Amino acid sequence: MSAAGPSARELANAIRALSMDAVEKAQSGHPGAPMGMADIAEVLWRGYMRHNPANPDWPDRDRFVLSNGHGSMLLYSLLHLTGYDVPMEQLKQFRQVGSLTAGHPEYGDLPGIETTTGPLGQGLANAAGMALAEKHLAHRFNKPGFELVNHYTYCFAGDGCLMEGISHEVGSLAGTLGLGKLIVFYDDNGISIDGEVEGWFTEDTVERFRAYGWHVIPHVDGHDPAEVDMAIDNARAHTGQPTLICCRTTIGYGSPNKAGTEATHGAALGADEVAASREKLGWKYEPFEIPQSIYDAWDARSAGAGAEQQWNALLESYCREYPEAGSEFRRALARELPDGWADKADAFIHECQENMEKLATRKASQQCLEHYGPQLPELLGGSADLAGSNNTLWSGSKVITSKDASGNYVHYGVREFAMTAMMNGMSLHGGLRPYGGTFLVFQDYARNAVRMSALMHQPDILVYTHDSIGLGEDGPTHQPVEQLATLRMTPNMSVWRPCDTVETAVAWRFAVERVDGPTALVLSRQGLPCQTREGSTLDHVARGGYVLADFGDGEPEAVIIATGSEVEIAMNAARELEEQRRTVRVVSLPSVDMFLRQDQDYRDRVLPPHIRRRVAVEAAATDYWWKFVGLEGRIVGMNSFGASGKGPDLYEHFHITAQAVRSAVEALLET
Ligand SMILES: Cc1ncc(C[n+]2csc(CCOP(=O)(O)OP(=O)(O)O)c2C)c(N)n1
Numbered sequence: 157m158s159a160a161g162p163s164a165r166e167l168a169n170a171i172r173a174l175s176m177d178a179v180e181k182a183q184s185g186h187p188g189a190p191m192g193m194a195d196i197a198e199v200l201w202r203g204y205m206r207h208n209p210a211n212p213d214w215p216d217r218d219r220f221v222l223s224n225g226h227g228s229m230l231l232y233s234l235l236h237l238t239g240y241d242v243p244m245e246q247l248k249q250f251r252q253v254g255s256l257t258a259g260h261p262e263y264g265d266l267p268g269i270e271t272t273t274g275p276l277g278q279g280l281a282n283a284a285g286m287a288l289a290e291k292h293l294a295h296r297f298n299k300p301g302f303e304l305v306n307h308y309t310y311c312f313a314g315d316g317c318l319m320e321g322i323s324h325e326v327g328s329l330a331g332t333l334g335l336g337k338l339i340v341f342y343d344d345n346g347i348s349i350d351g352e353v354e355g356w357f358t359e360d361t362v363e364r365f366r367a368y369g370w371h372v373i374p375h376v377d378g379h380d381p382a383e384v385d386m387a388i389d390n391a392r393a394h395t396g397q398p399t400l401i402c403c404r405t406t407i408g409y410g411s412p413n414k415a416g417t418e419a420t421h422g423a424a425l426g427a428d429e430v431a432a433s434r435e436k437l438g439w440k441y442e443p444f445e446i447p448q449s450i451y452d453a454w455d456a457r458s459a460g461a462g463a464e465q466q467w468n469a470l471l472e473s474y475c476r477e478y479p480e481a482g483s484e485f486r487r488a489l490a491r492e493l494p495d496g497w498a499d500k501a502d503a504f505i506h507e508c509q510e511n512m513e514k515l516a517t518r519k520a521s522q523q524c525l526e527h528y529g530p531q532l533p534e535l536l537g538g539s540a541d542l543a544g545s546n547n548t549l550w551s552g553s554k555v556i557t558s559k560d561a562s563g564n565y566v567h568y569g570v571r572e573f574a575m576t577a578m579m580n581g582m583s584l585h586g587g588l589r590p591y592g593g594t595f596l597v598f599q600d601y602a603r604n605a606v607r608m609s610a611l612m613h614q615p616d617i618l619v620y621t622h623d624s625i626g627l628g629e630d631g632p633t634h635q636p637v638e639q640l641a642t643l644r645m646t647p648n649m650s651v652w653r654p655c656d657t658v659e660t661a662v663a664w665r666f667a668v669e670r671v672d673g674p675t676a677l678v679l680s681r682q683g684l685p686c687q688t689r690e691g692s693t694l695d696h697v698a699r700g701g702y703v704l705a706d707f708g709d710g711e712p713e714a715v716i717i718a719t720g721s722e723v724e725i726a727m728n729a730a731r732e733l734e735e736q737r738r739t740v741r742v743v744s745l746p747s748v749d750m751f752l753r754q755d756q757d758y759r760d761r762v763l764p765p766h767i768r769r770r771v772a773v774e775a776a777a778t779d780y781w782w783k784f785v786g787l788e789g790r791i792v793g794m795n796s797f798g799a800s801g802k803g804p805d806l807y808e809h810f811h812i813t814a815q816a817v818r819s820a821v822e823a824l825l826e827t
């Protein structure tokens with residue numbers, strides 16, 4: 157250590173030591189990537205990152221995404237060293253139950269984790285979403301002399317991230333959208349779990365990203381701080397295109413016997429090798445010991461507080477100069493709804509009820525956008541090339557382009573996975589409420605990003621149309637069967653399958669008001685009649701499940717449970733049964749999860765426990781419904797894939813009809 161303080165290498169070695177030691181103590185984890193990328197991280201975090209460890213949520217901070225999330229110790233070390241509230245004790249508890257230092261960085265666990273990463277490639281898409289959010293908000297809010305939104309999004313990505321298909325989707329779209337403040341560092345270490353990637357990853361990454369329209373800086377020595385520094389300078393100056401900085405690194409750098417091999421990727425180095433690495437790196441300190449001079453050099457607290465203060469002052473004067481824009485900006489960041497929201501939503505829902513319009517729920521969804529959209533400039537829509545079918549465009553939609561990002565609609569192209577992961581990035585960024593559409597069946601393409609939105613509690617609005625065999629001629633490839641059940645089984649996902657314009661309006665309202673998780677709106681292609689609701693019934697829709705109608709006088713003998721397009725079928729069956737002097741209840745269950753959140757008393761009033769004659773009808777996988785109908789109940793639904801044909805014919809073909817429901821009830825009534 158010189159009199160001038162620790163060298164860049166020594167500062168990077170602090171990351172290496174902490175990473176080795178934490179993995180060694182846990183006997184679990186990934187030392188290779190943190191040791192390989194430590195020098196790059198040192199240059200970026202000490203030279204460029206604008207962040208405030210005391211206030212990790214400061215809106216205009218630079219974002220940092222570790223897409224190769226297995227390198228979590230790199231991020232934990234950085235947060236600890238730069239002064240976040242990440243005590244050494246947490247690093248010692250790496251990967252233990254109850255600690256905040258999970259195996260992969262979990263959003264919300266530690267301050268400074270911008271997104272949950274681990275599923276490779278998705279961090280890259282989250283970062284692109286953040287960069288898009290930044291670009292959009294800057295175009296919308298910045299004024300001459302007021303660069304209110306002005307930050308970079310930095311992302312580390314490994315071979316795995318770039319092998320994943322999503323890297324193509326997002327690379328292509330980020331290039332097209334000209335996300336110039338997205339700067340990605342490719343950890344080109346030639347190694348993934350199975351060994352040297354030569355055997356499975358040989359394309360020319362530099363040319364590949366150039367073809368997407370990126371600014372690519374090739375052949376950077378990731379262990380030479382001066383080269384890395386020059387590359388970052390170059391990238392930041394180049395704001396017309398996203399930048400990929402290709403850094404040659406050695407995985408496990410510093411480990412004398414294992415560096416450069418897959419042995420360092422995902423296992424503790426072993427006590428002897430850790431000792432040998434200390435020796436080779438010239439790191440003289442005990443495990444988890446960091447000398448004060450190293451802490452001092454890493455400490456980002458005072459610079460961070462200063463940067464934030466400056467920005468706060470800018471925001472204050474912005475709000476004085478542009479009070480309306482200023483309060484809109486603050487409202488959107490706080491995820492608050494505009495004044496009068498609730499009254500207007502109530503009025504719209506009542507209007508839908510009064511109009512009694514027969515409409516496909518995908519079209520009803522568009523009406524919701526027309527009504528709710530003008531109040532919500534933070535809504536940022538899009539579709540994976542199905543705008544006309546998903547009805548996600550409305551009269552207030554303006555398309556975002558590379559040149560003008562002030563709009564509110566993204567044509568994602570045929571990229572469901574990137575769309576959803578980018579929506580996650582935008583939600584995480586803040587200031588925006590993304591919604592995006594595709595066919596329900598192609599939700600599978602985006603599946604892991606859907607899961608991540610629920611895991612990270614991000615309130616994405618997922619618009620899924622063409623929700624059953626009712627879509628007709630496109631056939632079984634396009635007809636979802638199992639998707640509804642898997643969405644419903646995803647923790648923290650709210651799923652709504654409305655039966656008419658009213659339920660759609662309620663579902664959209666719920667999705668907009670929700671702040672702690674995603675909502676899937678599952679919508680029909682075909683027209684659906686509007687159901688009559690009397691008395692308090694309309695208010696009960698928002699509870700996710702309610703008595704739509706009781707047919708016949710007195711206690712119901714049987715209950716029919718239905719969702720979405722099958723509510724009409726249930727109602728027809730119940731009417732026919734009433735003609736036979738039967739008393740039958742129809743329960744509409746647009747959102748099972750919402751219904752299950754109601755108190756027991758309400759649920760029992762809707763589905764009285766003693767009424768065991770229950771039939772569920774839904775044009776989807778039947779298995780989900782057993783918990784509602786019980787062993788004595790019956791389910792009318794799909795037990796196979798669909799088929800190509802006219803929608804109404806398919807309902808006949810698969811016996812999802814009023815007659816089938818009636819027969820099922822009749823069979824129960826005989827018991
Ligand atoms: C989508 C996904 N598939 C598989 C894995 C399991 N996995 C974790 S790291 C890794 C290899 C990554 O290689 P690379 O990005 O080159 O990381 P390095 O070994 O260089 O640190 C794999 C396959 C994962 N985390 N995510």
Ligand SMILES: [Mg+2]
Pocket residue numbers: 314315316343344345346347348
């Ligand atoms: Mg690698």
